[in-house]
Each structure stands twice: as structure tokens, then as C-alpha cells.
Amino acid sequence: MKWNSRIRCALACLAFTAVFSGFSFRLIYLQMIKHDEYAGLAAEKHVYKQIIYAERGAIFDANNEVLAHNVPVETVVADATHLNNLDAIVDLVGDELKISARELAAKLRGDRRYIVIKREVPKALAAALREKLRARNLRGIYFEHDATRIYPNGSMLCHVIGFTDFDHRGIQGVEASMEEYLHGQDGYRYIEHNCAGQEIVLYRGQERAPRNGYQVHLTVDLNLQNIVENEIDSAMREYTPQKATIILMRPQTGEILAMANRPNFDLNLRADAKPEQMKNRAIIDMMEPGSTFKIVTAAAALNEHTVRPDSMIFCENGVWNFGGSALHDHRPFGELSVQDILVKSSNIGAAKLACSVGEQKFYEYIRRFGFGERTGIELPGEISGLIRPPQSWSKISITRIPMGHEIGVTPLQMTVAMAAIANGGKLITPRMVKSITSDDGKTLSSLSPVVLRQAISPQTARQIGDALRGVVSDRGTAAAAAVPGFTIAGKTGTAQKVDPKGGYEKGKYVVSFSGYLPADHPEFVGLVVLDDAHTNKPELNYGGLVAGPIFSRVAEQAARYLDLQPHEEIRKALPVERVALTNVPPR
């Protein structure tokens, strides 16, 4: 067969058609079927997701003073595969960042590719280092955006504010409890780089703006906090207790005005703090409240109308045998009115009041005052205390619990109970957060007072309040808690320390004073607790003599700061020194 030119031409055309059809099919396959896959691969090479970091929200006090905010810093890192002149880099970076050359060289010569050289480098220092690296053409050192949390007041309010971890997540205090508000949401932007690694702004892709964290405003007033911190420091110097707590609270709204604990720590040097220093003892420490708990006992009896304020109770002249065990008063009392049981702090009188109410009803009143449940304050780690139900009480529990033994309460629970007496019987939820605002100042949430329940009637609260005024008089156990110019209502407490191994520790006491001012229209309730205070003479280790004067000093300064008007008739008259040691207070 002889191929003529026409056949050859047709074959050539066929070959061309086949080849180009192949190309076409391949093109369709790549451009349409495999488009997404290859587009993705290509994007990986030159498109980057740039994170736009959100700022963590700041924390303010009630007067908008800054308690916690951020300062931008940089983290200096190295990519070991990009380092071009190790010795020069070690010299320069070590010198600038104050790291020893040997340590830095060991770090950079390690097996890891991504090496963190130093965190929290100030922006100015990082900028200077960046310039020097560029000038000497040294490569492999990179700078990552970061921010560090700064607490301008150091140790003040440390247990309340709390702190964050390396990832800027709150792990204690308000930083932890308000994490969802404080933590912002990072934004992002898809960008493309040129061969020099610079962004081509023209090719910016999808973008989402960051949302900065919200600002949290606390109810704490830093001026009042300062008063409390100074007084708790001076108490630590004077009595060297193991632990101490002072709380100030507004009884009508539940706002915590100040809260201080010792031992404490500096929030800016938290790495050096021991766990014991980091505990917010106002909410996580359980103590036997001692005689301050008698307000609950008397309130139960008066509210149940088993007694009247002027009812006379026989106090067995100092010793009462009940359930095979003797109950003692600190000194013998005969007949005492219900009011005087509180004023003189008679254990036997309190026990008889509880007996008149009955175990079940008394337990109900303990629970009504909020003991045995968390108060609900916006702080993490709060405990509920320890209140056993009547089924597990011993025969003598009804005589011991009324004087604040055999139970465990937190200092905050005790403050809330005293606030219920001060505000007309309402059990109110203590609050630490006043409002939450956005970074442009718009209020997102403003928290209002929460009344949990009417624990006792207003009349009963008034009757207890009248009795508590007598406690801070020359007839009562806390004359030294008086504040010139003001009528104060309060109650002392002195409880032997519970031994973790069982029983009580000899010679060790938890002394406390809880009260409010002015007694007629209370502006604040205060609690002072000192655990294992050391006095010159053991017989002076009482709530009225140790915690009372501390409360007096705090209350006097707080009243002045809050501009409470002293009563004219008692402004000049009250000689505190005269009533300071007029009688021996009870345990």
C-alpha cells in the first residue's frame, strides 16, 4: 500500500488532534477536577493566616482605678535552621537580653528547631535588638507578639484579683471567675507574602477584626482596701498570727468594699509565692466562729417567739451539766435577759436559747443564714463550710453549736450573716463585680443586689441589733471596738483552734469581731479574724481585746472616708481608753 499525501496529512491531523485532546483533558482535569486541591497547595506556599491578637480586658475598682491591665511585650524566639552566624548571634542577643553567652549557646545548639530565648521582652528593647540584627545581617531570630499582665498595686487585693498563666488564662481570683468576659477573641487576616517575605497588601484575603476582652469593674473601693491592708499589716506586726482576714461589706447591696488576707503575695512576683500565700482565706478557710455565732442562736429564738428580748434566762451560775458534760461560762451569771446573753456572751444562755427552739428548727435557722452553702460570690474555690444535719448531732451538740463550736464556717459567710442582722433580716448574696463594660465604655452588664431570702423578720433583726449595741459598750465584751462619734453594733468571738489530728489545740485561738456602723443605718459591715494571735499575756487573747480594736481603727477611718456624720452628742464624750479594759471578755 502506497500512502499518498492525503492519507499522510490525515494521519498527521489525527496525531495532532490526539495530542491536543490529551492536553485538553489534562488541562480540564487539573483546572476543574483537581482545582481545589492544587489551589490549596499553592495557597499554603504563599498565603498565611495572620492572627490579630485581642487584648485581655482590664480590671478596675469601684472608682475606676486600674487593678490589672496589659503591657505589650515580645517573645524572642529562634529558628535553629535559619541561624547564619551562631557566635555573633549569641554575643549580640546575650548582651542585649542579659543572658549568659554559655546558656544561650547551649540553647541554640540544642536539638530543637523552635527555641524560645526570652519571654516578656519590652517592646523598645525588642525593637533595638531587631535593628542591630538587621544591621549585622544576622538571621534566625524572630519576635512574636505577646502581652504581659501588670498589677500596679502589687500585693494589694492579690487574693481577689488573682492572676493569669502563660497563655493569659485566669487561674485565680476575678481573673479566673471572669475569664469568659476578660478574654477577648483573636481576629485573623489571610495575607500573601512576596519573595522577600513582605506582605502584599493588595492581595489581602478574608479578615475578621479581633474583639478585645471586656473591662470588669469591682465593687471594691481601693481607698477602703488601703485602710484594711494597713490595719491588717499592723495587726500582723503586733500579734504575729498565722493567718488574718478582714472583710468590709455593704449590707444593703452585698457589695464587698474591701477584702484582705494574710499571708499574701505580690501579684507581679507570683512565681516566688508559696501556695499558702495564695489562698483567699475569706472564702476557702473554714473556722469555728465562736461566740459571733450567738447572733444566729438568739435570732432563731426571737424569731420563733420562744423568748422575748427581755425574757430572763437562768445561766446556772457558770456551770451547766447537760448530756453528761459540763458547759461553762467565762464567769458565773445568774439570770440574764436575752439581750444580755449576747452582751455578756453567755455560753449557757445561748445553749438554753437553742434548746428552746429545738434541734430541727435551730438547724433550719443556721441554714437560713446561709451557713452550709456557698454564698455565690464571683470568686473561684469558695467552700460551703461544714454544718451537720441534726440526725448526726451528738447529745451535747445542741449546747455547743449555739456558741459556735462543732461547725465550720468561712469568714465571708459570717460577714453575710452579720449583714442580715444589719439590713433588716435579708440574706443577701455578696458581690465582687459591679459591672462589665466594653473597651469603648459601653455598659454590657450591671449587677444588682440579690436577696436570697428573708432569714428573719425585720423586728427580730432590730432586736438583735439593739443587743449588739450593748456588746460595744462598757457593759459588753467589745468596748475596745468602739468608734468615737458612732454607735456600733457587733459581736466578739474567741474559739479554740481545731487540731487537724482531732480535738483542740491548747492555747491557740481564733479571735474575731464582726460588727456594723452606724448601728441605726448601717453603711458597712466588717469582720476581723486573727488565727493564733500572740499576745503579751495569754489572758489577753480575746476577740474583744485583739480583733475589736482593729475593727475600731478600720471603722473609724472608713467612716471618715465615707463621710459619715458623727453624732454630735457622743462625738466628744466617748473615751475609748476608759472602756477599753473595763471587764474581762469571755472566750
Added chain:
Amino acid sequence: MNRSRHRNWNRVDAASLARWIVLTAFLALAGLSYVYLTLQLYHLGDRKKALENELASLRTQNDVASVQIAALTSRSALQRRLKEGYLKMIPISEHNIVRLTMPAPPNGEDAIQPVANQSASR
């Protein structure tokens, strides 16, 4: 002879030539404009980036300054300066305080209150 030479010349169609020149010029201008505008876009992008960096730098400086102000005016810093004697504070004695009598609050929400009806006087 002259007539035949004249007849053999290729005659230029002026209108067509002008059309082509205009079209070519237009295309060239469009191309140059495209290049110019694209370069402008890149340039503006760079300027935008530079301004963003400047803004970020100013924000950073502002944040650092805020931190310094907060540290210098913090309670603990002021107390330290007070102790060191840089600041002097004298407590105000009670007899130096003048209190203005505040108007008495109304008896209650339901209490009858005098009101001024402004719309009625018009």
C-alpha cells in the same frame, strides 16, 4: 506615462489610518493606565501597611505610657513616696469639716409630691 505611474501608487486611506492610530493609542493608554493604576495600588498598599504599623506602634506606646502612669499613681507607689517624704499629707481634723445638710428624702414612693406642670402654663 505620468498618469500610469500615478495610477500604480498605493493610496493611503487616511480615515482608516487615523482609526487605527486612535485605536492603538487608546490601547496603549489603557495599558499604561492599567500599569500605572496597578503600581498605585501597590504603592497605596505599602502606605496602608506603613500607616498600620505606625498606628500599632502608637497604640503600643500609649499602652506602655498607661502602664507607667498606673504604676506611678498606684496606691502602693503613692504610699512609698509618702513614706520617703516626697509627699506630705495632713489629716483633716473633725472641726475643719463643714457638712451641708442634705435635703430630706421623700417619705416613700407613694407619698404625695408637689409637681410643676410646665405644659399647662403655655
